[in-house]
Amino acid sequence: MLLKRGATCWRAERTPRAAVFIDVEDYFTAVMSAISKARRSVHILGWAFHPLTHFAPQVDCADPQEARIAAFLKAVSSTRPELDIRVLCWKAALPIAITQDFYPQRAAREFRHTSVRFELDDQTPLGASHHQKVVVIDDAVAFCGGCDFGPDRWDTCDHEDENLLRAAEPGAPPCFDPRHEVMSLVDGHAAEALGELFRARWLRATGETMTAPNAPAPSDPWPDAVTPQFEDVRVGLSRTAAAWAGEDQIRENEALYLAAIAAAKSCIYMENQYFTSPVIAEALAQRLGETKGPEVILVSTGHAPSYFDQLTMDRTRSFFIRRLEDADKHGRFRIYSPVTALGHTIIVHAKLAIIDDVLLRVGSANINNRSLGLDTECDLSIEPMSPTRAETRLAIGRVRTRLVAHWLGCEDVIVSEAVEKTGGLGAAIEWLRAQGRCRLRPIPAVALKPMASLVATFHLGDPVGPKDSWKPWRRRRSVATELKAVVASLKQANLDSVPARLSAKAI
Incomplete structure (x- = not known):
C-alpha cells in the first residue's frame, strides 16, 4: 500500500x-x-x-x-x-x-x-x-x-x-x-x-x-x-504545511509523490500546472534511467497565463524537462501541452497523478517547491483494496483513458485500442498524433539566457519553506535538506520502494 x-x-x-x-x-x-x-x-x-x-x-x-x-x-x-x-x-x-x-x-x-x-x-x-x-x-x-x-x-x-x-x-x-x-x-x-x-x-x-x-x-x-x-475504496488525504507558529512541518504530498513514483511498474501519468520541483524531477529521472522502468507522461500548459509565472515557472520547467530528457535512455518520457481545435492554448490547472492502475490522486498541490513545502495543500488519493480491488483498478484505468481521449478529441475506445495496438500510453498518443489527432503537442526544453538561467537555478519565486522564502541563495541547500528528511521518513514507514540512490547529490 x-x-x-x-x-x-x-x-x-x-x-x-x-x-x-x-x-x-x-x-x-x-x-x-x-x-x-x-x-x-x-x-x-x-x-x-x-x-x-x-x-x-x-x-x-x-x-x-x-x-x-x-x-x-x-x-x-x-x-x-x-x-x-x-x-x-x-x-x-x-x-x-x-x-x-x-x-x-x-x-x-x-x-x-x-x-x-x-x-x-x-x-x-x-x-x-x-x-x-x-x-x-x-x-x-x-x-x-x-x-x-x-x-x-x-x-x-x-x-x-x-x-x-x-x-x-x-x-x-x-x-x-x-x-x-x-x-x-x-x-x-x-x-x-x-x-x-x-x-x-x-x-x-x-x-x-x-x-x-x-x-x-x-x-x-x-x-x-x-x-x-x-x-468501497481506500481514500487518503495528504497535506503540505510549513513549520510556523509552533506547528510542525508537513510534507505528506511530497512523500506520496516519491513513494508512488518509486513503486510505479508501467506508467506514470501526471497533469499539473507546474513541473519545476527538482526533487520530483530527480525521482522521475531515476526511473527513466532503469532498463525496464515505467513510462512517464506529463501534461501541462504550453505557457503560463501570467507574466510572473512565465518569468519563473516556465523558465524553471526547462531545467525539469532537460533533466528527464537526459535521463531518458530508453525513449519512455513525453511531456505535452494541450491545445484547442484551432491550436489555442488550454490552461492546465489540474493537479492529478495516476500511477499504473493502483493510485489515482487529485488535489491542490503543484509539482513545485512551494506546494510541497511552504503553502497549505490537500490532495486526495484513491487506492484499491479488497474485495473491490479489481473493479477499482479498472475504474482508475478508465479515468486515465478518458483524460487522454478528451485531450485528443476522440472516443475513449480509440485510445484503448491504440494502447493495445502499440503496447503503451506514450506510444499510443504518438500513434494517434500521427493519425491527425494533434491536440497534444510536445513541450521542448528551451535554451535559457543568463537571466532566465539564474531564475531557474535558484528557483526565484518558488521557495522551499519559510527559511529560504526571502533567501534564494539558500534554496538549493534547502531542497537537499528537505529531501533527506522526506526519504528518511519514508524508509522509517517501511516504504522500501523508495530508491536508496535518491539522494541530495543530484539536486
Whole structure:
C-alpha cells in the first residue's frame, strides 16, 4: 500500500463512494446539487473565492444572478436558516488580489449582514498562501481538488475555441481561455476527515472552535445525477504545511509523490500546472534511467497565463524537462501541452497523478517547491483494496483513458485500442498524433539566457519553506535538506520502494 498514515498521508479511510470530475461544468453542477441538499452545514475552503462565479451558465435562469455562487449561498441560507454556512478564503497579497478583481474584498462585502460566515485567512508564513480547495456538505460528502470558485474556471470537456458560455456574463463574447480542472467527490469517513480539516483551519484563522457533528447527517447530500465511479475504496488525504507558529512541518504530498513514483511498474501519468520541483524531477529521472522502468507522461500548459509565472515557472520547467530528457535512455518520457481545435492554448490547472492502475490522486498541490513545502495543500488519493480491488483498478484505468481521449478529441475506445495496438500510453498518443489527432503537442526544453538561467537555478519565486522564502541563495541547500528528511521518513514507514540512490547529490 502507498497510503501510509504519518508518512504519505494524514488520514486513510475506507470510503463507500467516490467520483472524479473532469472539467468544471459537471463539478459546479454537482456542487449546486449537494449544497441544495444540505441539512446541517456547508463549509468551503479556497485559495480564491469570487462571489460572481457563475455556477451554471448553460442553464437559462429567469434571474441570471440566481446561479452566482454568493447569491446562491445567500438564498440557501435564507430558506434554511439552521444551516451553518462558512467560507474560509486565503487573504491574498495585494498584487494577486488585483489580478483576481479584488475577490476577497468583493466577497466580504457580498456576505456582510447575512448569515453566511465569510472569513479571510492570513495565518501563513511570509510569502506563503493557503491553497487548499475543499467543499464539505454536512460532513457527509466532500469535494477536493484543484478548482477554486472564480468566473474564469468554468469550461466543458470540449474546450471549444468559441464558447459563449465561457464568459464573465452569459452570452457575452468569450473572454476566458479554455481551462482544464479535475476535482474529486467522496462520502463516508473521508468526508468527515475533510470536515475536520476545515475546522482546524477555521480555528487557526479565527480562534473559534467549531464542534464536530455527533450524529450522522439527517439525509444523504450526494449530488443528483452523479454515479460513483468507485465503490468501497481506500481514500487518503495528504497535506503540505510549513513549520510556523509552533506547528510542525508537513510534507505528506511530497512523500506520496516519491513513494508512488518509486513503486510505479508501467506508467506514470501526471497533469499539473507546474513541473519545476527538482526533487520530483530527480525521482522521475531515476526511473527513466532503469532498463525496464515505467513510462512517464506529463501534461501541462504550453505557457503560463501570467507574466510572473512565465518569468519563473516556465523558465524553471526547462531545467525539469532537460533533466528527464537526459535521463531518458530508453525513449519512455513525453511531456505535452494541450491545445484547442484551432491550436489555442488550454490552461492546465489540474493537479492529478495516476500511477499504473493502483493510485489515482487529485488535489491542490503543484509539482513545485512551494506546494510541497511552504503553502497549505490537500490532495486526495484513491487506492484499491479488497474485495473491490479489481473493479477499482479498472475504474482508475478508465479515468486515465478518458483524460487522454478528451485531450485528443476522440472516443475513449480509440485510445484503448491504440494502447493495445502499440503496447503503451506514450506510444499510443504518438500513434494517434500521427493519425491527425494533434491536440497534444510536445513541450521542448528551451535554451535559457543568463537571466532566465539564474531564475531557474535558484528557483526565484518558488521557495522551499519559510527559511529560504526571502533567501534564494539558500534554496538549493534547502531542497537537499528537505529531501533527506522526506526519504528518511519514508524508509522509517517501511516504504522500501523508495530508491536508496535518491539522494541530495543530484539536486
